[in-house]
Amino acid sequence: MNAHAPSLPQRQSHLDVYLRVLSALMLRDMRSRFGGNYWGYLVQVLWPCVHLGILVGAMTFRGIKSPMGDDPMVFIASGALPALAFQYISREVMKGYMIHKPLTYFPQVKRFDTIVARVLVEIVSSFLGVCLVCIVLLCFGVDPVPADMITAIGGYLTAIALGIGVGTVNVGICSVFPGWVIGYILVTVTLYLTSGVYFMACYMPDEIYYYMKWNPITQIIEWVRLGYDPTIPVQVDYLYLFGWVFGSLTIGLLMERYVVRAQQ
Template sequence: MKLIEQHFRVTAALIVREMSTRYGSKPGGYLWAIFDPVAHVAMMTVIFQAIARMPALGLSFPLFFASGYLPFTFYQRMSSFMAGTMKANKTLLSYPVVSPFDAIISRFILQFMTDALVAAMILLMIIEFGGVAMPMYIAGMVQAAGVAAVLGLGIGTINIVMFARFPLYEQIFGIINRPLFMVSGVFFLPETLPNPFRDFILYNPLVHIIMWFRSGIYSEYRADGLDKGYVIEFALVCFALGLMLLTVSTREIREDRL
């Protein structure tokens, strides 16, 4: 019981530290975390309004792009933030009371809370200023965002070890990860693609996450091809693999040999 309480205290202290170092030392702090995605949605809206008369779903361009961009950022920001966990907490890990798992959990909680706050504010702004009035299935959106965050957690935890052991892998991962934004369904509906492209793109778990999130916003969206079980299993396997790699590398991490 004392050990669990100790982990709670360490995690809480690390969250406060991460908040102060990540947001407290930057001009604007949390305001920048909100402005960046708002700017992305606004930019995409302007570009695609000039190309198409109507979005692929509904009547609001900002809402359509937000429905794809927001769940994607739950994965992208989480995986990027988690990959730098050990470097950011290198000095603290020299203390036996602080474990790599504490550092990972603290970063996960902070990033998820930040992304959830940003997503809620962007959607509220679109509803308020865009004149959007439609029922939304909040639980489904939260579930999709949670799975995206766990997927980012798993990939990020794997990359903690892989980036340290294999510098070339970090470059390869960057090349592979970069086009995901374009091929994950942020700008389009995967079910509108012709075969075999449609079947091939459904191997990407982010496609299912975005479809899942969009189905919570648009009640008329059927999300043909959505497989929630596939993406949940994929995320959990990645997280389990990340924990396994981290566990076998704990001593090297503490001794700064990675």
């Protein structure tokens, strides 16, 4: 055997190819936001801080006191962050599938890969947004650390998990009805306005509060706020929320297997 013969290139493993595809999709996701560059991705990460500032400014202007604790920033953040995490992930997973759909004509890119890539990007974005909000609160002299860290983190992770589950269901729906991308915006806006971000749902009349508890986002917000104030009069139905998380994820994966792939 000739020692000077050129060596053959090593064949990449399936895992290496898969990771390269995921990284390429994630980078494309980050550049496909506002403006078509990475600065657009930064705008999305900063949006929770802007959102928090607008809501707190509106409460201060109208002279509304915080119904939980003494600081309106903590009250708004404890409700807006989990609600926005669910809203962004469940919506952006669907949008990512629609944006990257032409790439699935390449044999290396599967439609499920576009879902995984967008989920990873949105999870990172959510935690970056939380970190930035905490930094802003510290700059204003507000302590963002909850009294019960495990409870608050558990509620926020549940919001992310529910967003992933509902996002996969949305992918199955929009693969058949592309107009659902627009229709779901109305759904998320309605859920956001009625879930208790700006008010304490438990202080509503019992007849109204009973129906609000059917909204999983309402209970997730109450779960997070329990981490900040364990004395608020709420009872979270954890079994109900886990049923939503695992049920939506199961339905979404089944739809990806039998509906989305059938469109190929």
